[in-house]
Amino acid sequence: MTHPLITEITELATPIAEQLNLEIANIVFQTNKNPSLLRVDIRNRVGDTSLDDCEKMSRLLEEILEGKDIIAEAYSLEISSPGIADVLTTDREFISFQGFPVMVKTHTPHKKKTQFEGTLRSRDEDFVYLNCKGRIVKIPRELVEQVSLRSASE
CATH class of the missing domain: 2.30.30.100 (SH3 type barrels.)
Known part of the structure; x- marks a missing residue:
């Protein structure tokens, strides 16, 4: 089941990704972990997704999420690229x-x-x-x- 905040997080993350020439592959918010885990999978639109892509996305998204204060509880933000074993979405x-x-x-x-x-x-x-x-x-x-x-x- 999808967490109710996923839509709002996607709306915040998508323009950031587009600005960095990335696309959002998947977003999962796992509240059964302590602290909760917000995992955002990104994909570079023109080449391999780099660590630099993940770092930039993480920094900018964290800034927006903290400013909007939409996640009330403590959480960890993880930005990664989807692997071959991952979920198909697009x-x-x-x-x-x-x-x-x-x-x-x-x-x-x-x-x-x-x-x-x-x-x-x-x-x-x-x-x-x-x-x-x-x-x-x-x-x-x-x-x-x-x-x-x-x-x-x-």
Whole structure:
């Protein structure tokens, strides 16, 4: 389940990322940790995401978050680049990783399951399509919690 502050944090982080020629890949706020962890995954639009990109984003976002005071509790801010094993979120990622092995998790059962493994076929406005052992499985997007890449050996 997405934390209610994610939308507001995204609205604050996106212009900063754009100013630095970055894009926001994912934002997660884990309140089950002590202190809570706000993790923002960024991607450089023109090349590899560098440590310098992460440092600049961290400094500017921290300044904005502290100024707006939208997070009442103590938290740690972590800026990183998404790795190959991370979650697919953007249309670009779903197009780029067609044909790759993925794991789809749903928040409520679909066809009596909450996890589906297969090869990513596509995604449209209504469904995520997987090839599961030669059969095409349509998973309603409103049920999808997460789509993550898996290595072929998993």
